[in-house]
Amino acid sequence: MTAVRIPPVLRAQAGGAKELSASGGTVGEILSAVVEQHPGLREQIFATDGSLHRFVNVYLNGRDVRYEGELAAPVAEHDTVILLPAMAGGN
Template sequence: MAKIKIPPVLRPSVGGEKEVQAGGEDVGAVLRALASEHPATQTQLFGADGQLNRYVNVYLNDEDVRVLNGLDTSVGESDTLVILPAMAGGV
């Protein structure tokens, strides 16, 4: 199972955990497994079209999955996914 690091803003949706594990052969499958286990994350991660919300960044071992194969990027047992919601605002 891949390790998923959960940002503070999503932790209430996963019972306060900083890190969870989920299985899947690619990034999409791992994130869908996370959403299946923790339904509140579904709309936080995915849009109605099933793609990542544009304000959600996902990194696989420090590489942005958008520059790899997106949700189709292969994931191994020892890989780590990091979910980082984009921040907006400023002066």
Template sequence: MTATTAPTVQVRVTAVLQKLTGGQKTVEAKGTNVNEILTDLEARHPGFRQQMFAEDGQLHRFVNVYLNDEDIRYTGGVDTVIKDGDVIDILPALAGGGR
């Protein structure tokens, strides 16, 4: 990898986002951090960022993004650095109910 080549990662998405990826469960994206990955996904699959971010520019609270099984909210948020071959999972937040 050269200094001008952004890492390539696999991004796994759930059914809600698959409507934007042409039904693909896994797509490739390039970027040096999570924000760049999401921007690349928007360029390849218009409407992607709108599903991910609130109007204030923050990730929707009901969207969880994991980099190699680690929640990015605890590893630097969208500024979390990406390495070639990393895997990102984008999942809806689930809430349990009380009785």
């Protein structure tokens, strides 16, 4: 199983979990499995067209998946996926 770390801001949609486990061969399969377990995460992770939402950063073993094949990035059994919502602010 692949570990999926959930940041505090998304934990309410994940039943309070800090970390979830999911099976799959790609980042897309892992995230789809997570959303199947916790449907409230869907709009936080995926855009309406099924791509990654532009306001979430996804890291696979510390590497940004946008540079590793996005949803098609291959995942091994003991890898770690980290979800980090983008933060914005300013004056």
